[in-house]
């Protein structure tokens with residue numbers, strides 16, 4: 001496949017490439033180009049338990065921000081991402097790690113923990129170029145400490161960014177963010193909890209909950225009147241989950257559980273759920289923007305083997321007629337359609353229509369492909385994303 005980004009920005013082995021070709025065929029290059037850059041729209045979800053979406057819109061606009069209402073979901077607002085801008089590549093170089101480079105690329109400042117390496121000539125006040133580990137220039141700015149100081153201290157502001165490849169509002173610095181009036185979340189992620197459709201009085205289990213984007217949305221859609229159980233196995237991430245829920249004012253509506261949800265049926269034997277969300281770790285091939293990425297066929301197979309265990313455990317605690325929503329931010333068949341059809345059917349879980357508009361795509365393989373929703377970066381300008389809705393039939 002002749003595609004400039006393959007091999008340089010996207011280091012995928014033959015197995016991954018052939019899987020992606022199976023999904024996108026001749027559209028693969030356009031898919032990769034889209035994933036390499038951010039979506040034009042940067043979405044937030046309004047915390048409707050605290051503020052009306054129209055009111056938050058007015059408040060953000062009065063700060064001079066360009067913000068709009070989503071056409072479909074009332075609680076979704078979006079900002080317009082500007083760029084790409086040309087960046088002058090002259091000057092001493094700072095290399096940021098992948099995660100830092102991806103936020104610097106959008107206009108965030110570079111903090112010392114995100115530093116991989118820097119030119120020793122850099123002093124406080126030097127004008128520097130920030131690159132991703134792949135060599136892509138993502139921004140320019142002024143060093144606020146010397147290279148050696150940044151390395152020694154390992155914390156604090158290192159480069160104040162003046163020019164970045166793209167520009168988006170710094171959401172976490174807004175007072176409305178601190179006040180818990182919104183949660184930054186992609187459109188497909190917002191759509192996922194809409195598909196789950198949690199209602200007052202229901203028992204809702206979020207099996208892979210941290211940092212709590214979807215858990216928070218469950219609380220809002222059920223107006224705090226559902227019994228919500230949010231599980232995550234990582235202590236650090238459970239802390240993040242509690243912090244996010246506390247910021248939104250939702251902590252009192254959620255039972256937060258630190259545990260391995262693959263064994264939830266054994267650890268919480270009395271638990272019977274009306275609705276379950278399985279949003280497991282995945283290869284994240286649909287997440288954007290990506291300054292570079294590296295994946296092997298083994299990664300895909302391992303991810304699928306792990307994902308399968310959540311679906312099997314979920315089936316054991318879901319009541320008859322209950323709904324399981326499975327979502328991933330990846331685009332492979334093995335982690336999506338094939339995972340569902342290879343696992344869920346044997347557990348009496350039958351795919352039903354997600355109910356989302358047909359303007360988004362249906363699944364691209366499997367007997368139930370018409371039931372699934374897929375978001376394609378190069379077609380819908382969203383992250384690459386998959387949603388399935390399953391009903392327990394026996």
Ligand code: SAH
Nearest residue numbers: 208209210211212213214232233260261279
């Ligand atoms: N649903 C979240 C994102 C989930 S990312 C949101 O919308 O914000 C996947 C999560 O699964 C990670 O936080 C990870 O810690 C968690 N996870 C991974 N393995 C797990 C396991 N065995 N049991 C419970 N959680 C697990």
